Amino acid sequence: xxxxxxxxxxxxxxxxxxxxxxxxxxxxxxxxxxxxxxxxxxxxxxxxxxxxxxxxxxxxxxxxxxxxxxxxxxxxxxxxxxxxxxxxxxxxxxxxxxxxxxxxxxxxxxxxxxxxxxxxxxxxxxxxxxxxxxxxxxxxxxxxxxxxxxxxxxxxxxxxxxxxxxxxxxxxxxxxxxxxxxxxxxxxxxxxxxxxxxxxxxxxxxxxxxxxxxxxxxxxxxxxxxxxxxxxxxxxxxxxxxxxxxxxx
Amino acid sequence: xxxxxxxxxxxxxxxxxxxxxxxxxxxxxxxxxxxxxxxxxxxxxxxxxxxxxxxxxxxxxxxxxxxxxxxxxxxxxxxxxxxxxxxxxxxxxxxxxxxxxxxxxxxxxxxxxxxxxxxxxxxxxxxxxxxxxxxxxxxxxxxxxxxxxxxxxxxxxxxxxxxxxxxxxxxxxxxxxxxxxxxxxxxxxxxxxxxxxxxxxxxxxxxxxxxxxxxxxxxxxxxxxxxxxx
Numbered sequence: 322x323x324x325x326x327x328x329x330x331x332x333x334x335x336x337x338x339x340x341x342x343x344x345x346x347x348x349x350x351x352x353x354x355x356x357x358x359x360x361x362x363x364x365x366x367x368x369x370x371x372x373x374x375x376x377x378x379x380x381x382x383x384x385x386x387x388x389x390x391x392x393x394x395x396x397x398x399x400x401x402x403x404x405x406x407x408x409x410x411x412x413x414x415x416x417x418x419x420x421x422x423x424x425x426x427x428x429x430x431x432x433x434x435x436x437x438x439x440x441x442x443x444x445x446x447x448x449x450x451x452x453x454x455x456x457x458x459x460x461x462x463x464x465x466x467x468x469x470x471x472x473x474x475x476x477x478x479x480x481x482x483x484x485x486x487x488x489x490x491x492x493x494x495x496x497x498x499x500x501x502x503x504x505x506x507x508x509x510x511x512x513x514x515x516x517x518x519x520x521x522x523x524x525x526x527x528x529x530x531x532x533x534x535x536x537x538x539x540x541x542x543x544x545x546x547x548x549x550x551x552x553x554x555x556x557x558x559x560x561x562x563x564x565x566x567x568x569x570x
Numbered sequence: 571x572x573x574x575x576x577x578x579x580x581x582x583x584x585x586x587x588x589x590x591x592x593x594x595x596x597x598x599x600x601x602x603x604x605x606x607x608x609x610x611x612x613x614x615x616x617x618x619x620x621x622x623x624x625x626x627x628x629x630x631x632x633x634x635x636x637x638x639x640x641x642x643x644x645x646x647x648x649x650x651x652x653x654x655x656x657x658x659x660x661x662x663x664x665x666x667x668x669x670x671x672x673x674x675x676x677x678x679x680x681x682x683x684x685x686x687x688x689x690x691x692x693x694x695x696x697x698x699x700x701x702x703x704x705x706x707x708x709x710x711x712x713x714x715x716x717x718x719x720x721x722x723x724x725x726x727x728x729x730x731x732x733x734x735x736x737x738x739x740x741x742x743x744x745x746x747x748x749x750x751x752x753x754x755x756x757x758x759x760x761x762x763x764x765x766x767x768x769x770x771x772x773x774x775x776x777x778x779x780x781x782x783x784x785x786x787x788x789x790x791x792x793x794x795x796x797x798x799x800x
Binding site: 468470474485486 | 621640641642643645646647648649650651661699702703706
């Protein structure tokens with residue numbers, strides 16, 4: 322799993338860098354616009370350490386934001402499944418809110434909460450919360466009639482049991498959605514850092530942009546790709562282990 | 571346990587025609603009865619009316635002494651987080667617990683109760699599902715194709731055991747097997763298409779039990795009556 326993801330990332334990353342270099346040499350662009358391979362290598366040796374720490378900082382915020390959004394989406398979806406109109410209202414509201422680009426809302430968050438951890442965390446959580454919520458509402462609102470019928474007709478059904486049945490029956494779907502939204506959490510955190518934060522790899526990219534230093538940005542992108550791949554692989558591993566455990570006799 | 575339906579009229583919302591038009595029936599008492607009829611004639615709809623899952627129909631269903639009606643069908647599944655035996659033990663009321671092993675043995679799934687439900691064959695799944703209903707407290711159990719995919723000999727053994735174990739309770743067995751309902755059921759309610767009047771015809775079945783020898787001529791007569799009525 323890890324090997325596959327890293328290989329896929331390397332292929333895409335080096336293809337992108339290769340295209341940039343091809344463009345540089347075909348159009349005879351200066352090192353100031355697109356740095357030479359030697360310049361990229363020198364930059365990576367100098368900045369790999371601090372950028373790695375910045376990526377870990379970003380990853381920590383993304384993971385935390387992701388966990389917050391999973392917990393929140395689970396709680397709201399469980400409430401939303403209670404009656405048809407509550408579920409419908411939450412679903413419509415979620416559709417409308419997620420239609421707003423987070424970049425447009427982010428300045429309000431930074432004005433209100435400042436450029437510290439809280440803003441980065443909130444934006445990371447917001448960007449992956451609504452897709453999670455829509456999927457979770459779908460899962461928890463959909464009855465599994467062939468299992469629930471017995472409990473309904475014998476008067477044993479409780480909301481906890483209902484949630485347990487629906488979660489168990491859709492564990493593969495839930496795992497896929499959680500893994501998919503992890504990328505969004507990472508993207509959200511980097512966007513937040515890029516806009517106004519004072520830490521994380523997004524902030525480093527912003528500084529590199531002001532310096533017009535594409536080599537630094539390429540190094541940052543490489544480390545972001547590795548960090549995100551590792552996080553996704555960890556989530557997939559947890560999801561697979563959970564599903565295997567549930568299906569074991 | 572007299573169970574009586576009087577002048578029942580029902581139409582599904584947006585349906586072209588009525589499902590039931592002045593439908594009348596009477597189940598005289600406890601025992602193993604059948605609801606028989608061609609597909610789409612309304613057997614499941616009538617069963618759901620008896621359980622109260624479908625309301626808002628004209629006419630009435632009078633159920634004297636029938637406190638609790640349960641409905642089970644052959645596509646039900648047990649949850650997958652525990653094995654079959656653990657599920658039985660979890661859902662069996664204290665009064666029904668002593669019957670768990672007896673039912674497991676009669677239903678021929680001793681070798682499978684340590685497995686999870688999805689590992690069982692279709693016939694084993696249907697038997698496991700029926701067992702958990704038999705462990706419950708009920709006055710009338712409606713079994714909608716509950717023994718589908720079970721071989722004939724095992725089906726016979728199961729039905730005879732149910733009749734012997736629960737003589738004071740009512741069963742309404744929904745099946746398309748004429749010979750089976752004619753042989754084992756006390757009363758067969760034949761549900762007919764909307765164009766026929768009356769829509770329900772009651773036929774006396776052979777009500778075969780473990781302690782009585784089957785009567786081939788009576789069985790043949792009951793089968794002919796059922797086929798003729800349908």
